[in-house]
Amino acid sequence: MNETYTLHVAGLTRELKKVRVAPNLRIASFVMLGDTRLIERCADALYEEIKKLGTIEMLVCPEAKGIPLTHALAVRMGVDYVVARKSVKGYMEHPIIAEVKSITTTEKQIIVIDEFDAAKLSGKRVCVVDDVVSTGGSLRSLEEVLAKTGCTVVSKVAVLLEEGGYSKDDLIYLERLPVFKDQ
């Protein structure tokens, strides 16, 4: 049985470890954290797409794996970004919260933006950034939260779209990622 999946993205190649997430389902684990070259190349490639979208005033990403990519994109665009958190922190006031369903996490998850970050987004044209979109559960919850901040989500971008999950055609992505079902 093949234990890795060879991914070609943004001119680079990476061997992704296949990991089991359900009795009959394995995914190819894509973790960009710490992979400087991959983050920079993917940011270059996504920036070429984002440039075509008109004015974007802020980026937003769910924590955690997409944060360095979002930072790299924000530098290229000359904008700031908000990181939506996955738990309510002690310093947050009036957090806006939505529940999430995810295939990589079994426990109940939430997406949170606090009042301070929500104010930065209010009235802005924003783009949502993520490393990999699978079921789209995090995206949906993030959009639920963003709707309450008064911003406009102009676009959603990701490095990878995992097959068999999110099916709306409003996501800009670089490559598709297969999932592996056991017979």
Ligand SMILES: Nc1ncnc2[nH]cnc12
């Ligand atoms: N293939 C994958 N690798 C890392 N995180 C994920 N989240 C959903 N699918 C994933």
